[in-house]
Amino acid sequence: MLMTKERRTAIRTVRGWAIAVLQEAGAIRECEYHGWMQDREDPHARQRALEIARQDVPPGLSPEAATGAVIEVLDSIGDACPECPPEV
Numbered sequence: 008m009l010m011t012k013e014r015r016t017a018i019r020t021v022r023g024w025a026i027a028v029l030q031e032a033g034a035i036r037e038c039e040y041h042g043w044m045q046d047r048e049d050p051h052a053r054q055r056a057l058e059i060a061r062q063d064v065p066p067g068l069s070p071e072a073a074t075g076a077v078i079e080v081l082d083s084i085g086d087a088c089p090e091c092p093p094e095v
Contacts, residue, residue: 025080032056038088
């Protein structure tokens with residue numbers, strides 16, 4: 008049986024690549040109503056994202072720069088959607 012690996016879509020920026028890695032690892036999710044990225048605060052997913060970043064480095068980046076980009080994006084994402092009303 009012929010097996011193929013699913014090819015990822017082309018990402019144009021390092022930030023876009025880092026967001027894709029975080030989504031793949033399950034570290035972030037998208038608000039279903041407004042589309043804002045939200046941190047899931049899952050330490051295991053964060054670790055998976057950093058492992059993916061080290062192993063699947065985009066062309067032109069070092070593994071350290073790739074993990075730094077993932078951490079930078081993760082630090083810029085909050086755990087709540089700014090447009091959703093706060094939960095009481």
